[in-house]
Amino acid sequence: MPDPDVLIKARGLTKRFGDFTAVDGIDFELRRGEAFGFLGPNGAGKSSTMRMIGCVSPPTSGELTILGMDPVRDGPAIRARLGVVPQDDTLDAELSVRENLLIYGRYFGLRRPVIAERTTRLLDFVQLSERADDHVEPLSGGMKRRLTIARSLINEPEILILDEPTTGLDPQARHVVWDRLFRLKQQGVTLILTTHYMDEAEQLCDRLAVMDAGRFAAEGSPRELIETYSSREVLELRFEIAEHELAAAKLAHAPAERIEVLADRVLLYVEDGDAALDDVRGLGLEPLTSLVRRSTLEDVFLRLTGRRLEDG
């Protein structure tokens, strides 16, 4: 008897395009009410995974069950219960905000009065009520993204799929989108999203999978990932350019869980940053600047994939 609270189950899920393997045998489960995030650089296989979950891309191999059904055989029935916010804008730019929701609602076979009622409610939710009868074309990027979110909710989906929901938005617009998504999460909507923003992942996701080259490099809650793959604190040191290499060499003997030498600074992964700074001074090194901070997902990501997320 399958667990009815497991909405998505994937085993060895694989997607190949010719010789290229986009998704390389991943396993995961999505439970009702949780927010699950795929974190990874561009090309890690996040979008391919999302397209398979969205039942618009048949898996090459492996097992995928969504809402207890097979995405290849029962695509329409599954998609009727999903909401999708794609990475690119797919709104009909020549239509009004309201008309976009109307045609989308009709795609789901909803009756007009139902669509009209939900449109009012959803536009209010994404703060676009005043633009209801305006064309979509002149709306800002943030507004378009919010409209796409409203559109994805027209069928009252059981799972909301978001592919990089805030990529390309300015900081203010991102915060408005986060705020709306956070509210959905509070209302118990099951979210599954991809992102390459650490703060987005930390804010929205209960559980994360760090993806790299089509595989899961790690999986867990943001807290667990930091505990497992990084130290409690990070000491960031900056030295005179002339002394940078020498200092880095000396620091190799400093008591730290791990040391990372970047072009402009040295990172010491330690339990206690202030104590570590004393140790560094004890080695006879005097940094130009020093900073003690808590470990973040970015540190986890650097450790796991050896590169920065934004580099893609």
Next chain:
Amino acid sequence: MTVATGAPTARPSGQPRLGERPPGVGGPWTMASRAFHAWLVNYRRTWRGSIYSSLLNPVLYLGAMGLGLGTLVDKHHAASLGGVSYLTFLAPGLLAAMAMQTGVAESMYPVYTAVKWQHTYQAAAATPLRPGDLFRGHLMFTTMRLVMNTVIFVAIMAAFGAVRSAWVVAALPVAVLTGLAFAAPLDAFAVTQEKNDQAFNVIFRFGMIPLFLFSGTFFPITQLPAWIRPVAYITPLWHGVALCRALSLGTADVTGALGHIAYLVAVALLGLYAGARTYRRRLNV
């Protein structure tokens, strides 16, 4: 305020019982008509302009070619026109050619725009609609446009006095079928274009324009050199022109008519088959 469900009380997961359609999923016609509706909502914005050109084009062509050029042609009592005025000869040919133009215009760029520029097809593919539903929904809209344009054209033909037989009414569905024999395969083709729209220019210049000129629209195909005539016979437009003309002049015979219809239906069905595949390949990668 609650905007979405996802509550634990939602219907239990699992397959609906056999023979019962899951919520949001309808039969092929229902699904296609939802996609058709999206095109209709779009058309609400542009229908006025399209009606003007549907009225203006036949008036211009029938006036300039039918009446203007026709006066010169009729002086020579060209026997190959079958003893009717040039206007009467030309009009049903133009009816079929106009249906081809509508079929071409409604298929290539609208489909390309939906799949490449606006990604509205990708948006629709995330809903219960299948790629084939999107394809057939668009053909439903194209059919509607063809019906509108052919009805307007025949009305103007009649106003010009270019109709000889009441059988011209039967030319309406034939013209619509001619348009679909172009639209279905071209829809199927347009959705495969990923990089750019250059292929469309080639089709316009080296496909549609030669067909328009040499498929018997403006002069009988018997005027062409014998070796090239078979080329005209394999194009759908010639069959559309020949049958529309025979019906309008009242000279149609059952065998000939069935032959033309069978050919046009075959081409349209081929397009229908191809489109279901190409749409799926493009949208369900």
